[in-house]
Amino acid sequence: MFNKQNDNDILKDVEAVVGPNTHVKGKFNCTGNIVVEGELNGSIKTGGFLLVGAQAKITATIEANEAKIGGIIDGGIKIKNVLHITGSAIILGDIECGALIIEEGAQFNGKCGMTSGSKETKGIKKSTEKQKKSSVGEEKEKKK
Numbered sequence: 778m779f780n781k782q783n784d785n786d787i788l789k790d791v792e793a794v795v796g797p798n799t800h801v802k803g804k805f806n807c808t809g810n811i812v813v814e815g816e817l818n819g820s821i822k823t824g825g826f827l828l829v830g831a832q833a834k835i836t837a838t839i840e841a842n843e844a845k846i847g848g849i850i851d852g853g854i855k856i857k858n859v860l861h862i863t864g865s866a867i868i869l870g871d872i873e874c875g876a877l878i879i880e881e882g883a884q885f886n887g888k889c890g891m892t893s894g895s896k897e898t899k900g901i902k903k904s905t906e907k908q909k910k911s912s913v914g915e916e917k918e919k920k921k
Contacts, residue, residue: 792825797832813848831865857892
């Protein structure tokens with residue numbers, strides 16, 4: 778499992794745990810945080826945080842508010858806010874997220890799309906739009 782203080786805070790509010798010697802098949806739906814250290818086949822959907830340990834193997838579609846992934850994922854991933862892919866992760870599938878962190882050593886084979894789901898990306902989008910408008914205005918002035 779991960780050892781950072783933030784991860785310990787997340788673990789305090791865990792609603793479901795798939796332990797390292799556990800194999801689960803089916804749909805996982807909940808509103809709280811989920812920790813996966815074992816094997817899971819099917820789908821995962823949570824309004825909370827998904828923490829996937831380095832030894833976990835998941836063949837599923839995944840939807841969560843935020844996630845930190847350290848294991849093997851074979852399937853599509855849709856994260857509303859921040860997706861953190863650790864150096865031990867292997868992801869085989871498409872990703873859609875609000876913000877993305879990929880550590881050195883991580884493997885990712887798929888497409889990635891960024892949404893405007895998180896506050897951070899919404900702020901960046903507004904800033905980029907302002908820059909585009911000001912540069913268009915400058916171009917018009919230069920042409921005159």
